[in-house]
Amino acid sequence: xxxxxxxxxxxxxxxxxxxxxxxxxxxxALHRRRFVGGLLVGAGAFQLYDGLVQHKLxxxxxxxxxxxxxxxDLVWNITAGVLLVVGAALVLTTRTRQAR
Amino acid sequence: xxxxxxxxxAAVLGYGAxxxxxxxxxxxxxxxRALCWAAGVTVAALGPVADHMDFRAHMIGHVLLGMLxxxxxxxxxxxxxxxxALPVAxxxxxxxxxxxxxxxxxxxxxxxxxxxxxxxxxxxxTGLYAASMRHPTVLLLVHAHVFLxxxxxxxxxxxPDPAPHRAGLPVRAAVLVLAVAAHDVxxxxxxxxxxxxxxxxxxxxxAQVMYYGGAPVExxxxxxxxxxxxxxxxxxxxxxxxxxxxxxxxRPASGSPAEFWSPAPRPSSRTPRRSSRAARxxxxxxxxx
Numbered sequence: 001x002x003x004x005x006x007x008x009x010x011x012x013x014x015x016x017x018x019x020x021x022x023x024x025x026x027x028x029a030l031h032r033r034r035f036v037g038g039l040l041v042g043a044g045a046f047q048l049y050d051g052l053v054q055h056k057l058x059x060x061x062x063x064x065x066x067x068x069x070x071x072x073d074l075v076w077n078i079t080a081g082v083l084l085v086v087g088a089a090l091v092l093t094t095r096t097r098q099a100r
Numbered sequence: 101x102x103x104x105x106x107x108x109x110a111a112v113l114g115y116g117a118x119x120x121x122x123x124x125x126x127x128x129x130x131x132x133r134a135l136c137w138a139a140g141v142t143v144a145a146l147g148p149v150a151d152h153m154d155f156r157a158h159m160i161g162h163v164l165l166g167m168l169x170x171x172x173x174x175x176x177x178x179x180x181x182x183x184x185a186l187p188v189a190x191x192x193x194x195x196x197x198x199x200x201x202x203x204x205x206x207x208x209x210x211x212x213x214x215x216x217x218x219x220x221x222x223x224x225x226t227g228l229y230a231a232s233m234r235h236p237t238v239l240l241l242v243h244a245h246v247f248l249x250x251x252x253x254x255x256x257x258x259x260p261d262p263a264p265h266r267a268g269l270p271v272r273a274a275v276l277v278l279a280v281a282a283h284d285v286x287x288x289x290x291x292x293x294x295x296x297x298x299x300x301x302x303x304x305x306x307a308q309v310m311y312y313g314g315a316p317v318e319x320x321x322x323x324x325x326x327x328x329x330x331x332x333x334x335x336x337x338x339x340x341x342x343x344x345x346x347x348x349x350x351r352p353a354s355g356s357p358a359e360f361w362s363p364a365p366r367p368s369s370r371t372p373r374r375s376s377r378a379a380r381x382x383x384x385x386x387x388x389x
Contacts, residue, residue: 003284003285004281004282004283004284004287005285007315008278008284009277012322015319015322015323015325016322016326018326019327023333026334
């Protein structure tokens with residue numbers, strides 16, 4: 001049930017977001033640094049959530065099976081944290097006066 | 101097989117005749133649309149042929165007949181072609197039918213979505229599928245419904261053909277998301293719980309064909325909806341709702357012709373580049389001058 005909804009909505013969101021991006025480019029209104037920042041925040045936040053909640057808390061799936069997981073988990077979640085911090089820094093430093 | 105081939109040949113010949121008429125009237129027609137029609141008719145004819153007592157083959161037929169063929173036929177814009185090719189009086193009658201209340205109600209996306217996806221739930225979750233495997237007439241009716249409902253659904257969402265009361269983009273997008281979700285949920289449950297009279301192994305493969313084979317068509321529909329939105333956003337301001345914005349007054353056309361023809365000054369560096377107002381103002385001025 002939720003898988004079907006997720007599948008349908010995620011494809012819709014992907015396509016819609018690409019058209020929004022295309023519109024910003026056409027209007028010459030795309031702020032690249034801020035865009036990359038948003039991308040990194042999203043990727044980092046999802047990876048951290050995946051690594052902490054889905055892997056550890058719920059135990060839905062693991063990065064690898066039948067090996068010592070600790071190094072994999074550490075690399076996974078630290079990478080996620082770095083992405084999140086770099087993305088947040090980019091977003092915060094590119095704020096405009098109106099946004100504040 | 102024997103019923104499908106004459107219909108397919110007639111459909112291709114009929115479309116070709118309309119293209120010829122349109123050319124005679126001095127109105128051209130794009131070759132790629134004619135190719136879409138030929139491909140759509142071929143795919144629709146292959147769909148029922150593929151359906152042979154086997155659930156895996158049946159699902160390939162379902163994706164071809166109910167999803168891919170309708171998309172190709174909608175892109176072929178048969179109604180637009182007919183309006184171009186027919187004499188004015190006949191074309192008026194066609195457009196009167198299109199504007200009629202029955203067509204408006206029957207092509208509302210909610211109605212067409214229930215017809216097409218609801219029909220699939222009925223087909224696989226009642227004894228209808230098993231019955232269609234036993235009785236050729238039931239199978240024929242199921243094929244006809246899957247194909248026509250799929251065509252109507254696709255037309256209610258996207259396509260170049262005139263649709264005088266087509267629902268707004270947000271409604272169409274929401275209906276498409278929900279219909280795709282209902283289609284994919286059905287595919288998932290068919291994997292877990294086969295329809296009556298289907299072995300689990302065949303059901304698992306068939307469900308995956310339905311889920312992954314349908315995805316490209318679903319994505320194509322999302323892209324067509326997005327493209328329509330994108331095109332509208334690109335129209336000059338006078339052709340789209342102002343949403344509270346006002347067109348700035350045109351610059352006074354004073355000065356020498358040289359000044360008049362010189363390009364508009366670039367937005368100064370003080371103007372933030374990420375604001376789209378500059379571009380919009382430019383569009384306003386171009387359209388109002």
